[in-house]
Amino acid sequence: MYKQTLIDATNAGANELKKYFNGKFSISHKEGINNLVTEADFASDKAIRSVIKSAFPDHGIVSEEADAKISESEYRWIIDPIDGTVNFANGIPICCVSIGLEFKREMFMGAVYNPNLNEFFFAEKGKGAFLNDERIWVGNKTDVSTSCLVTGFPYNYLDQPNGPLEVFAKLIKRGIPVRRLGSAAIDLCWVAAGRFDGFYEHELHAWDSAAGFLMVEEAGGKVTNLKGEKYNPFEPGIIATNGKIHYELQKIIAGEKW
Numbered sequence: 001m002y003k004q005t006l007i008d009a010t011n012a013g014a015n016e017l018k019k020y021f022n023g024k025f026s027i028s029h030k031e032g033i034n035n036l037v038t039e040a041d042f043a044s045d046k047a048i049r050s051v052i053k054s055a056f057p058d059h060g061i062v063s064e065e066a067d068a069k070i071s072e073s074e075y076r077w078i079i080d081p082i083d084g085t086v087n088f089a090n091g092i093p094i095c096c097v098s099i100g101l102e103f104k105r106e107m108f109m110g111a112v113y114n115p116n117l118n119e120f121f122f123a124e125k126g127k128g129a130f131l132n133d134e135r136i137w138v139g140n141k142t143d144v145s146t147s148c149l150v151t152g153f154p155y156n157y158l159d160q161p162n163g164p165l166e167v168f169a170k171l172i173k174r175g176i177p178v179r180r181l182g183s184a185a186i187d188l189c190w191v192a193a194g195r196f197d198g199f200y201e202h203e204l205h206a207w208d209s210a211a212g213f214l215m216v217e218e219a220g221g222k223v224t225n226l227k228g229e230k231y232n233p234f235e236p237g238i239i240a241t242n243g244k245i246h247y248e249l250q251k252i253i254a255g256e257k258w
Helices: 002-020 039-055 085-089 164-172 184-192 206-218 246-253
Strands: 027-029 036-038 060-063 075-083 096-103 106-114 119-124 128-131 149-151 198-201 222-224 238-241
Touching: 002 039, 002 075, 002 096, 002 106, 002 119, 036 039, 036 085, 039 060, 039 075, 039 096, 060 206, 075 085, 075 184, 075 206, 096 184, 096 206, 106 184, 106 206, 119 184, 119 206, 128 206, 149 164, 149 184, 164 246, 184 198, 184 206, 184 238, 198 246, 206 222, 206 238, 222 246, 238 246
Parallel strands: 060 075, 149 198
Antiparallel strands: 027 036, 075 096, 096 106, 106 119, 119 128, 198 238, 222 238
16 A cells, blocks of 8 residues: 555646646745755645545654655655656756655655656665666666766755865766756656766755665665765765675775775
8 A cells, every 4th residue: 555655646746737737837035046846745645644544544744845844643744745856847858756754764655756757766674776667777887987976956056175065076087977867856866777887966855766766776876875874865965886886986985085
């Protein structure tokens, strides 16, 4: 029942995304002029909550667009009703619904759906990761120099040593392709599918990565924080790779190499 509810909730949010995409909707701002939230985000959030609460009224929900406080329920649904809102608001079809489900603080199921590309990613702990019901696996690159990477930049951050711009500069100065798609959930899924070899970001929220990090792990990859330690989606930094370049990329980001 958990899987079907997750699929139904993800589809409900995606229906709102499709309805508003390239249409007219109101836009407001969070902290930072380009940190947007749209009418569609709230509509998707409402649709997702309705499905979850109908099936599991006692479960906790952590959402980007509503009560961001951390629920103490054993089961927690961690949702981003539209990940990639700036893309969405500008008619760029790299945006998605992302939902992760935790039990006793362990992620065990997740879904990420980009209806614009008809790509539905699903993962369940111990049972693999899938794209449109086909099993997916991470790529096989063995060193960073030949890898294709993806990252993102927070809207507000301190100019810190080995921060987002400094790490980005180190990589691109060596000719390593580093993309920025604008949706962390899709970034992670594309690592899981072997399209990217690694993803890193200095500042994320749980709803950005809850489903995607499980996708990478279940596709045979590795996910840690920026120090190479066990990943916690409620902490900011992340490195997700095919596993083969993980240690090298982590050392580069830490400023211990190059």
